[in-house]
Amino acid sequence: MKLELRGITKKFGDFTANDAIDLVVEPGTIHALLGENGAGKSTLMNVLFGLYDADAGEILMDDKAVTFVGPGDAMAAGIGMVHQHFMLVPVFSVAENVMLGHEQVKGPVKLLDVDAARTKVRELSDRFGFDIDPDALVEDLSVGAQQRVEIIKALSRDAEVLILDEPTAVLTPQETDELLEIVRQLRNSGTAVVLITHKLREVKAVADTITVIRRGKVVGTAEPSASQEELASLMVGRDVSMTVDKGSADPGEPVLRIENVTVVNEASGVTHVDDVSLEVRAGEILAIAGVQGNGQTELAEAVLGLLPTADGQIILDGNVLSGRSIRQNLDAGIGFVPEDRTEDGVVAAFTVENNLILDLYDREPYSRRGAIDPRFVRTHAEEQVEKFDVRTTSTQALTGSLSGGNQQKVVLARELARDLKVLIASQPTRGLDVGSIEFVHKRIIEERDKGVAVIIVSSELDEVYALADRIAVMYHGKVVDIVAPDTDRDTLGLMMAGAHGKEEAA
């Protein structure tokens, strides 16, 4: 099915998020939609999926104008969307999840019993090589498999246009390759795929057509043969350096010591971190590389005090941290960028300016004589928004209304505004555009050069290589080895997949 958007305009108050956007997606093609954070990509897709009402413009399918009042209409017309946050019910099986929602669809297919859904899942799984068991519980599936269930859900409703919103942000390198292969197969079977991503390497690998939007407007199209640098500068409107200059580290004394730390999930009894010892010195960046779910997140949370340690101790500047509150740890100079910004990073219902002072509101100069100084808070927010290039209509906008990448910049701006001894940043640039990644990497290196001990938890090898002075690889809760950043990609990848130590991986 051919999809055409003509002159789509969507405003939020005075702010124009989409400004007369034209886009044609041909059947059997992969159309990448590129744009910096806040460019308006998600807004445009939400208009297309019937979640937002456009202020102007029209949607045509096979040259016929259509109107979608809600996602049900869009699905009935053959549009499927896989969001960044999956919309699956964890305690239901795959087949039950696929069945859900069929009752809303007006189209020809209806899966109103589990048997029919099971058969459909098998059929689609076999056809596209999804490798999904219809009876598996969603909560037992890996992130990559859950995403395939979302795609099956869309295909089970006969989607002919499939929108994938940053589908690889949460995937491992191997899962990413698998997904891209699936996307190619969908294209070959005639599906029109709209792919929203910040990862230029992926765009170049699979896209047939590339449209770039900036500040709500289409600024151009590009060929997949364009270089990453060309795509990046078209996206952000300036030259972007894809690798940040980093001088060699000049590490000082150890600031943070993690000694034989074990973290056990109290409810399930599962050991997430298993007898880990690490040392981070002032003025160095230790990257913890690993496939998501190997204990890195829990280790980072244990250092801040968000999770209790079952064994071992964490020592900051000679002081044992256990038994102290999170607040005390923040006050002691720990900066923390959590992995899940929407859950743990920002309060969506607070304004940007209030999110920027979450850890600071009760101290001078943010508060005076026990009361928040609103003028100072605003000035501070305006400075930070400018410095971190947070695209928001105002500092008083609700943080939940910001695009994903811009919410991440708010978290980083808040954490880096304090005087830190240790910075722990989990997936610090997930969802950020290339220009913002360059900026954030520079800021992290600046912290290092100021003498902060930095821990970066990342599953992106590009990021690990861009920042690390040393790399600790975690697998199944243990540190497999600590290696130098000149270790090659394949060796590191194998270690992340469980090879013990550099020699074995080599």
Ligand SMILES: Nc1ncnc2c1ncn2[C@@H]1O[C@H](COP(=O)(O)OP(=O)(O)OP(=O)(O)O)[C@@H](O)[C@H]1O
């Ligand atoms: N519900 C809303 N209310 C107010 N403003 C909004 C709303 N949704 C989006 N915006 C604004 O519209 C702009 C475009 O946001 P959108 O989410 O479409 O960007 P994006 O291109 O998807 O960005 P990212 O790459 O960061 O996900 C942003 O500046 C955002 O603040």
